[in-house]
Every structure is written in structure tokens, then in C-alpha cells.
Amino acid sequence: MPGFVASWLSIWVCTCGAVIYQALGRSNGFSSLTILLAIEIVALIAWALYWMLFYPAYFTPFRHLPTPPGRTLLRGNRKEVFPDYAWPEIRAAYETIPSRGLVRFYEPLSTEVLVATNTEAVKEMFTLKSDHFGHPKNVQYLINRLTGSKFNFLSSHGHKLFRKHLRPAFTPGHVRRIMPAIWGKSDKMITLIERGLENDQEPKHIVDLRDYIRRTMWDIFGLAVLGHDCRTLENPTAGARDRLSGILGRLNSPAIKWGNFIMNYLDVRPLLAVLSPILERSQAGKALEQIRSTVRHAALEKQAKCGPPTPSDCVAKDLGLDITGISIASGIFPTEELVDNGMLFLTAGPNSTGTAVEWAIYELARRPTMQDRLRREVSNCLPLSATSSVELVQHLQALPYLSAIVNEVIRYYPFVPLSSRVAEKDTTLLGEHIPKGTIMLIPVEAFNRDVRLWGADSDQFNPDRWLGDGEGSGGATNAYAMLSFGAGPGTCIGQSYARAMIACLVAALVRRFEIELANLETAGRVRPAPFMKSEEGMMARLRVVREQ
Numbered sequence: 001m002p003g004f005v006a007s008w009l010s011i012w013v014c015t016c017g018a019v020i021y022q023a024l025g026r027s028n029g030f031s032s033l034t035i036l037l038a039i040e041i042v043a044l045i046a047w048a049l050y051w052m053l054f055y056p057a058y059f060t061p062f063r064h065l066p067t068p069p070g071r072t073l074l075r076g077n078r079k080e081v082f083p084d085y086a087w088p089e090i091r092a093a094y095e096t097i098p099s100r101g102l103v104r105f106y107e108p109l110s111t112e113v114l115v116a117t118n119t120e121a122v123k124e125m126f127t128l129k130s131d132h133f134g135h136p137k138n139v140q141y142l143i144n145r146l147t148g149s150k151f152n153f154l155s156s157h158g159h160k161l162f163r164k165h166l167r168p169a170f171t172p173g174h175v176r177r178i179m180p181a182i183w184g185k186s187d188k189m190i191t192l193i194e195r196g197l198e199n200d201q202e203p204k205h206i207v208d209l210r211d212y213i214r215r216t217m218w219d220i221f222g223l224a225v226l227g228h229d230c231r232t233l234e235n236p237t238a239g240a241r242d243r244l245s246g247i248l249g250r251l252n253s254p255a256i257k258w259g260n261f262i263m264n265y266l267d268v269r270p271l272l273a274v275l276s277p278i279l280e281r282s283q284a285g286k287a288l289e290q291i292r293s294t295v296r297h298a299a300l301e302k303q304a305k306c307g308p309p310t311p312s313d314c315v316a317k318d319l320g321l322d323i324t325g326i327s328i329a330s331g332i333f334p335t336e337e338l339v340d341n342g343m344l345f346l347t348a349g350p351n352s353t354g355t356a357v358e359w360a361i362y363e364l365a366r367r368p369t370m371q372d373r374l375r376r377e378v379s380n381c382l383p384l385s386a387t388s389s390v391e392l393v394q395h396l397q398a399l400p401y402l403s404a405i406v407n408e409v410i411r412y413y414p415f416v417p418l419s420s421r422v423a424e425k426d427t428t429l430l431g432e433h434i435p436k437g438t439i440m441l442i443p444v445e446a447f448n449r450d451v452r453l454w455g456a457d458s459d460q461f462n463p464d465r466w467l468g469d470g471e472g473s474g475g476a477t478n479a480y481a482m483l484s485f486g487a488g489p490g491t492c493i494g495q496s497y498a499r500a501m502i503a504c505l506v507a508a509l510v511r512r513f514e515i516e517l518a519n520l521e522t523a524g525r526v527r528p529a530p531f532m533k534s535e536e537g538m539m540a541r542l543r544v545v546r547e548q
């Protein structure tokens with residue numbers, strides 16, 4: 001039973017009790033309010049004892065499932081009530097508790113969740129019964145607040161339509177067509193970094209690569225999603241991008257931690273709806289509103305070109321290669337849905353993709369031989385003196401070692417290392433009865449590095465696994481071994497874009513610069529947040545590579 005239902009129920013029962021007590025005239029001088037409070041406190045203690053002590057030990061329907069030892073009432077199976085990183089303890093449970101696909105785990109205050117520990121459980125949840133399992137309400141709320149989009153509340157029918165009509169904008173063939181635009185922005189980034197290096201008198205100039213990568217990503221997404229050049233590379237402080245990055249960076253603030261924690265027990269969405277006008281006036285709200293108005297403007301401009309939206313009319317009007325243009329050409333999305341979709345792409349894409357580029361740079365800086373090998377491959381395809389023709393740029397995507405590095409970064413550094421679902425109806429999983437409301441955790445990082453799925457070197461960063469026989473699979477033995485993009489009907493629709501963007505930015509950087517990190521020792525530290533992101537970013541020392 002969800003916590004908030006139980007608490008409301010107990011309060012309601014107690015209130016009735018107090019009223020009956022009062023009606024029977026047995027108050028003996030105590031005020032009815034005192035009695036009411038006393039009864040409610042006793043009931044809440046009884047309720048807490050039941051859910052924290054007796055339920056996990058005797059009443060849970062999952063009592064036959066294995067569970068990590070050493071649970072405490074306050075912290076559950078965690079070491080802290082507010083751990084900085086949620087995923088390592090879940091990964092440990094995955095790796096150390098023998099199970100047949102499900103492990104029982106207790107969050108602080110003994111909230112019970114189930115951890116999926118084999119690919120069969122993931123396949124059933126993500127693919128075979130994807131409409132039985134949705135995103136938990138706190139995750140939905142967070143996604144909607146961060147993306148400024150109502151997308152996540154789509155019905156499964158709405159979701160199918162969304163996927164069907166957007167598919168043409170996400171095929172590998174379409175992404176190949178926009179590769180030159182992605183490369184153009186990557187090239188611009190290199191020119192600006194070089195200019196910065198030339199203007200600097202310091203021989204040991206340190207470049208904040210995170211900042212360049214973020215700006216480049218934002219510009220690329222502006223083009224890919226809206227056909228709009230945000231020109232953030234040229235104007236570093238332009239627009240809402242910086243404020244939005246700041247907001248995403250504060251995801252582990254105490255307010256968010258507390259909010260998330262409380263939402264495990266109480267449904268506070270009505271309260272948040274009341275607070276909505278205040279939240280909209282916050283820095284985050286204003287940044288999102290500014291981006292939303294840019295998206296709306298771009299969508300309306302394209303719709304105006306189109307006239308009455310029938311697919312054939314719109315295609316003839318050349319709405320561009322961007323995702324919004326293609327969505328309008330489908331003729332099915334009303335303006336506000338176009339805006340919601342645009343917001344989702346603009347807020348979900350740049351951060352995850354930019355983070356993957358950072359991790360690629362980190363690994364290449366740690367391994368100069370790997371870096372040289374990649375530089376040779378990229379320079380053979382696209383020599384420094386060559387004009388970046390469309391064909392050459394498109395060929396980048398087919399470079400085996402570059403693709404191997406991109407795939408390995410995505411495997412080794414999943415942006416969302418711990419994914420979650422909630423059972424939206426009574427259902428079954430691996431033959432277990434799963435009551436509605438059960439929270440499921442999917443330890444993505446543990447699957448991505450599982451020795452049983454990837455072999456003995458599963459915990460090493462090794463792009464070679466994606467070459468030769470491993471091409472396409474990385475040598476993994478199961479289609480559900482890599483979960484960085486999710487799986488099933490809700491899998492990341494933007495993965496071809498992500499791969500193309502990571503390939504272009506990494507190729508452009510490595511082709512032009514020999515990269516060392518000034519903060520090599522500390523750059524690998526992960527920021528406390530739900531995402532796997534470096535705390536400091538990549539502070540690089542760059543040496544320009546000259547034509548031989």
C-alpha cells in the first residue's frame with residue numbers, strides 16, 4: 001500500500017474514533033482535540049511500527065525473496081538516510097546477493113523496493129509488459145519540472161503516436177543528413193579554442209572543456225530540434241542555457257533530496273500545484289519559460305509556413321531537416337505538443353550527450369596510446385588540410401575505432417546509472433505477483449559492467465570489445481546487457497543523434513589537439529547527483545597538432 005494512502009487512512013480512522021469517543025460522552029475533562037491528537041499519534045506510531053518492523057519481517061508478499069543483511073529501521077539497507085550516490089549500494093546488492101532475478105531492498109524508513117538482477121526481469125518489465133510499469137510519480141514530477149514538458153504523462157496510446165510520427169526524424173539515415181551541421185558546430189568549437197590558445201600568453205593555458213562542450217551541444221541541439229542557430233559558442237552568456245545548466249548542476253541540493261525523500265511517503269503533488277506560481281517565478285522557472293518561448297516561436301513560424309497541416313503540403317513547403325519541422329509535417333501535433341516535445345529534446349539531450357563527450361576525453365587523456373590511435377584513424381578519414389565535404393563528414397560515423405570508443409563510453413558511463421519503474425497495476429514479473437505501486441529499481445551500471453554478460457574485463461574501459469566479432473554487441477551475450485539508453489518501446493529515441501554528436505565532438509577535438517588533463521587525478525570523481533557526471537569537468541592542456 002503506498003505510504004500516503006496508509007497515513008491518510010490511519011488519520012481518518014483516528015478522527016472517526018475521536019468523534020465516536022466524544023459522542024459517547026467519555027471525554028472526562030480532556031478536550032476532544034487533545035484526545036484526537038493522542039489517538040492520532042498512537043496510530044501513527046503503530047502504523048510506522050507495522051510498516052518498518054512487522055511488514056518487512058512477516059507480512060510482505062516478497063518475504064521469500066533474498067534481501068541484503070543488516071537492515072536498520074531508519075536507514076533500511078542504505079548506509080545513510082541521504083546517500084550522495086543512490087546506485088553503488090544497489091549495484092552491490094545486484095552483485096553479491098544470490099537471486100533468481102529479483103532482490104528485496106529497503107530504502108530509508110524501510111520503504112520496500114525490488115531490484116531487477118537479471119536480463120529476463122528487465123526484458124519483461126521494459127518490453128513484454130512495458131504498459132504495466134511506468135515512471136514513479138516523483139521521477140515523473142522531476143522530469144516534468146526539469147524539462148518543462150508534460151510529455152511524461154502521455155497515455156500509452158499517445159506515446160505510440162509520438163514514437164510513430166517522430167520516427168522519420170530519428171532514423172540513422174536522417175541523422176546522417178544532419179551530420180554536416182553537427183560537424184560544422186564541432187569545427188567552430190575547435191576554431192574558438194584555438195583562437196583562445198593563440199591569444200593567451202601563458203604557455204600552460206588550461207581550457208575548461210566542459211564549457212566549450214556545453215555551448216557546442218546547445219548550438220547543435222538548437223539546429224537539430226528547431227532549425228534555429230542559438231550562437232551560444234560565439235556568445236557564451238547568451239540566453240537561458242547557462243541558467244539551465246546551473247539548475248541541472250544543483251540536482252543534489254538539500255531541497256531536492258528532501259523533496260524526493262518525502263515523495264516516497266506522501267503524495268505532495270497537490271501542494272506543489274498550489275506552489276506552482278512561486279516555482280515558475282524561480283530562476284529555474286524563468287529559464288525554462290525563456291526556452292519554451294523560443295521553442296514556441298520556432299514552432300509557430302514553421303506552422304505558419306505550412307498552412308493547413310497536411311503532410312504532403314508541409315513537405316512541399318520545405319520545413320527543414322529539424323525535428324520540429326518533421327513533426328509539423330506529420331500533421332498530427334498541436335502547437336503545445338510540439339513545444340512539449342521540443343522542450344523534452346532540448347533539456348534531455350545536451351546534458352546527457354555532453355557528459356558522454358567529457359568521459360570520452362577523460363579516458364583518452366588517461367591513455368595517450370588510445371588517443372594517438374584514434375587521431376590516426378580520424379586524420380586518415382579527414383586530414384587537417386581537407387575541406388570537410390559532406391561525404392567525408394558522413395564517413396566519420398563509419399570509422400570503427402571512433403564508433404568503438406563512442407559505444408564504450410556509453411556502456412561504461414551510463415548517464416542514468418539507476419533507473420526506476422512503478423507497477424501501475426497488479427501484475428507479475430518472473431512469475432512473482434507484483435502488487436500495484438511496487439517500486440522497481442534497475443541498476444543500469446551493474447548490468448553494463450556485469451562480468452556474466454560482458455566477460456572478464458567487464459569492469460575495464462576497453463573499446464576493442466566493440467571491434468571484430470564484437471561489432472554491434474561489444475561481445476555481450478544478451479540484448480539487454482547494455483541499458484544506458486533504456487530498452488523496449490520507451491528506449492531513448494535520440495540514440496542515433498547522441499552517437500553522431502559524441503563522434504563529431506570527440507573526432508574534432510582529437511584531430512586538432514593532443515589532450516592532457518590538468519586535473520587528471522580528480523576529474524574522474526562523480527558529482528553527487530542522480531546522473532553519472534564528473535564533479536569538476538575536464539580542465540585540459542591542449543597542444544595543437546600540425547599537418548605532417
Ligand code: HEM
Nearest residue numbers: 345349352353356415484485486490491492493494497498
Ligand atoms: C548519451 C546520451 C543519451 C543518453 C544516455 C540517453 C538516455 C536515455 C534513457 C535511459 C531513456 C529512457 C528513460 C526511461 O525510460 O527511463 C531516454 C529516453 C529518451 N531520450 Fe535519451 N539519452 C541520450 C540522448 C538523447 C538525445 C540526443 C535525445 C534527443 C535528440 C534524447 C531524447 C530522448 C527522448 C525523447 C526519450 C523518451 C523516449 C520515450 O519515452 O519514448 N536522448 N534517453
